[in-house]
Amino acid sequence: MYMDPDLRYEKADDTDLDFLLRLRMKTMNPHYAESNLPTDRETTLQRVLYNFDKAHIIFLHHHPIGLLKINKTDERIEVLQLQIDPDYQGKGLGRKILTHILNEASETGKTVWLSVLKTNKAQSLYSSLGFCIVGENEHSYFMEFSDL
Numbered sequence: 001m002y003m004d005p006d007l008r009y010e011k012a013d014d015t016d017l018d019f020l021l022r023l024r025m026k027t028m029n030p031h032y033a034e035s036n037l038p039t040d041r042e043t044t045l046q047r048v049l050y051n052f053d054k055a056h057i058i059f060l061h062h063h064p065i066g067l068l069k070i071n072k073t074d075e076r077i078e079v080l081q082l083q084i085d086p087d088y089q090g091k092g093l094g095r096k097i098l099t100h101i102l103n104e105a106s107e108t109g110k111t112v113w114l115s116v117l118k119t120n121k122a123q124s125l126y127s128s129l130g131f132c133i134v135g136e137n138e139h140s141y142f143m144e145f146s147d148l
Helices: 014-027 029-034 041-049 093-108 122-128
Strands: 007-011 055-060 063-072 076-084 111-117 132-136 140-145
Touching: 007 093, 014 029, 014 041, 014 055, 014 063, 014 076, 055 093, 063 093, 076 093, 093 111, 093 122, 111 122, 122 140
Parallel strands: 076 111
Antiparallel strands: 007 055, 055 063, 063 076, 111 140, 132 140
């Protein structure tokens, strides 16, 4: 996993669930509400637990500020979830994390895939990094980056 002097990643475990539940409620529930999707605690917890074995807490200067869930296969890197605490958004951290993922993908000949809710303004960040919409459903866009 990518290392930076300021950013550090640690594999999440059960002791992180309260932090991750609060983070998800702050970062995602407004988008889910706007999309008329459930925002109750149980549904939110299920989203936190989805692919939990791939979850890493993002630390900035030893302070937990976010979550990165990533799945790497032979063909692609899937960004399953990337959440940055709203207090730390707009400081280039998401761009820095994604840029490193894109560099790794380029070096290994992989594509990068993610989905984003249509109501989530993060899609402009993804587009600015070179992601293209390759599909959609009622609530989300499916985006891919490839420099192959």
